[in-house]
Amino acid sequence: MTNETNNTSGIISKVWSYCNTLRDDGVGYGDYLEQLTYLLFLKMADEFSKPPHNRELPIPKEYNWESLTAKSGAELESHYTALLRELSHSKAILGQIFIKSQNKIQDPAKLFKLIDMIDKEQWTVMGTDVKGKIYEGLLEKNAEDTKSGAGQYFTPRALIRAMVACVQPQPMKSIADPACGTGGFFLAAYDYISNSKNFTLTKDQKEFLKNKSFYGNEIVAGARRLALMNMFLHNIGDIDSDTFILPTDSLVADTGLRVDYVLTNPPFGKKSSMTFTNEEGEQEKEDLTYNRQDFWATTSNKQLNFVQHIRTMLKTSGKAAVVLPDNVLFEGGAGETVRKKLLETTDLHTILRLPTGIFYAQGVKANVLFFDNKPASKDPWTSEVWIYDYRTNIHHTLKKSPLKFEDLSEFIECYNSANRHKREETWHPEKNTEGRWRKFTYGAIVGRDKTSLDITWLKDKSLADLDNLPDPDVLANDIIENLEAAVESFKEIMDTINGK
Numbered sequence: 001m002t003n004e005t006n007n008t009s010g011i012i013s014k015v016w017s018y019c020n021t022l023r024d025d026g027v028g029y030g031d032y033l034e035q036l037t038y039l040l041f042l043k044m045a046d047e048f049s050k051p052p053h054n055r056e057l058p059i060p061k062e063y064n065w066e067s068l069t070a071k072s073g074a075e076l077e078s079h080y081t082a083l084l085r086e087l088s089h090s091k092a093i094l095g096q097i098f099i100k101s102q103n104k105i106q107d108p109a110k111l112f113k114l115i116d117m118i119d120k121e122q123w124t125v126m127g128t129d130v131k132g133k134i135y136e137g138l139l140e141k142n143a144e145d146t147k148s149g150a151g152q153y154f155t156p157r158a159l160i161r162a163m164v165a166c167v168q169p170q171p172m173k174s175i176a177d178p179a180c181g182t183g184g185f186f187l188a189a190y191d192y193i194s195n196s197k198n199f200t201l202t203k204d205q206k207e208f209l210k211n212k213s214f215y216g217n218e219i220v221a222g223a224r225r226l227a228l229m230n231m232f233l234h235n236i237g238d239i240d241s242d243t244f245i246l247p248t249d250s251l252v253a254d255t256g257l258r259v260d261y262v263l264t265n266p267p268f269g270k271k272s273s274m275t276f277t278n279e280e281g282e283q284e285k286e287d288l289t290y291n292r293q294d295f296w297a298t299t300s301n302k303q304l305n306f307v308q309h310i311r312t313m314l315k316t317s318g319k320a321a322v323v324l325p326d327n328v329l330f331e332g333g334a335g336e337t338v339r340k341k342l343l344e345t346t347d348l349h350t351i352l353r354l355p356t357g358i359f360y361a362q363g364v365k366a367n368v369l370f371f372d373n374k375p376a377s378k379d380p381w382t383s384e385v386w387i388y389d390y391r392t393n394i395h396h397t398l399k400k401s402p403l404k405f406e407d408l409s410e411f412i413e414c415y416n417s418a419n420r421h422k423r424e425e426t427w428h429p430e431k432n433t434e435g436r437w438r439k440f441t442y443g444a445i446v447g448r449d450k451t452s453l454d455i456t457w458l459k460d461k462s463l464a465d466l467d468n469l470p471d472p473d474v475l476a477n478d479i480i481e482n483l484e485a486a487v488e489s490f491k492e493i494m495d496t497i498n499g500k
Contacts, residue, residue, distance in 0.1 A: 029142040031104040037229040047124040077108040096243045131233040155265040162408040163321040164188040166415045171205040173260035178250035180216035183227035185263040217250035258315045265323035266306040296341040299334035314373035326365045330454035344380040346371040351387045355394040358403040363484030386439045392458040
């Protein structure tokens with residue numbers, strides 16, 4: 001084992017063990033991540049302001065890193081609180097990192113120890129893979145902490161990597177995620193483009209990748225902060241550059257931005273709503289519909305709105321890969337309108353049906369839709385839809401059997417990015433009825449009730465073969481997933497009935 005590897009694992013274990021120390025004081029992963037974000041950002045800014053960088057940065061001297069290392073005890077605690085308050089009014093990425101920031105470490109001795117631990121390392125010379133490993137690891141732990149609710153901002157990294165491997169984003173192209181959470185899709189696209197096995201980048205291409213490739217929106221301040229820091233640690237964007245992750249709701253309006261790729265997992269939960277206080281002083285929710293000229297249907301279904309928005313965002317040659325729940329595939333009314341229009345105006349060529357048990361949000365049944373935008377035409381652009389069923393008879397759990405990149409290798413091979421027009425089905429009506437890869441013509445799909453894309457053909461073995469049932473914990477997990485999905489649906493019905 002090299003010294004560098006030793007040092008890397010040493011830093012990672014230090015950061016992790018300190019996280020456990022603070023948990024005893026009631027500081028959860030999310031709070032720890034935020035404090036680590038503020039302090040790491042200040043320390044790296046401090047390193048950038050010294051040789052060999054010698055950069056002038058917009059951090060007032062009285063609130064820089066050295067102002068923290070010079071203090072201890074109650075003086076340190078009050079100074080740190082004041083520093084967070086002051087820096088939250090800053091511009092560019094600095095202000096976005098510190099917006100609504102608060103000190104969650106009430107014990108000054110523990111705060112001093114955390115500052116000391118960060119101060120001992122040179123973070124700007126550390127490999128981005130090391131910094132990224134530390135931060136991504138903490139993000140995943142935070143997502144596992146069900147009480148924090150952070151799981152809804154975290155897409156399994158194996159799934160993201162598989163989506164990027166299929167789409168294969170190219171250098172000098174723009175990439176957007178209109179609901180970017182903690183930035184997982186941006187990182188995977190960055191890793192793919194910067195990987196020397198895929199491309200040998202010129203100086204201009206590297207500059208474009210760092211500063212001009214990515215465009216995001218994230219309305220939750222905490223998640224946006226984590227995304228910005230995640231990008232920064234991976235060398236995307238710059239410490240004094242404008243932020244490329246906006247705090248605005250991307251669905252409100254068409255900003256005119258057109259991009260080459262959209263990679264996203266919009267938030268789960270069907271209804272878009274806003275909360276207001278009524279005359280009795282009680283809080284009520286009201287369905288939020290977006291009246292946009294570029295939308296095919298006006299609806300309060302959040303996912304259908306995202307599908308329409310993503311199609312608007314794409315250049316005429318743009319490509320999208322989007323994680324969407326089952327309701328988008330079968331819902332009538334606005335759902336049918338959106339599906340018909342998507343099949344007509346884009347080439348909706350691939351659907352990956354995902355198994356349950358891979359998301360931190362329980363009971364989610366989801367799919368990945370891959371579609372390419374096209375110029376206006378009289379004839380529909382979709383000629384056939386290829387579906388890969390990675391759900392039927394597949395069992396994953398977050399702890400015992402998490403989704404791995406290798407699990408999706410057959411799908412990536414079937415997808416055939418090199419030449420989509422030379423795909424071959426693995427399903428055959430006589431030779432292989434258990435093939436997971438099957439195509440359906442445009443005519444067959446529009447002939448289905450409500451133009452439903454909710455298509456299955458494999459037999460559920462757990463229903464047919466009682467002698468070979470899955471393990472009890474897998475069965476129990478499936479039951480829990482289904483019950484939780486049903487409960488969520490009933491909650492939405494109750495909210496609608498009660499006008500919430």
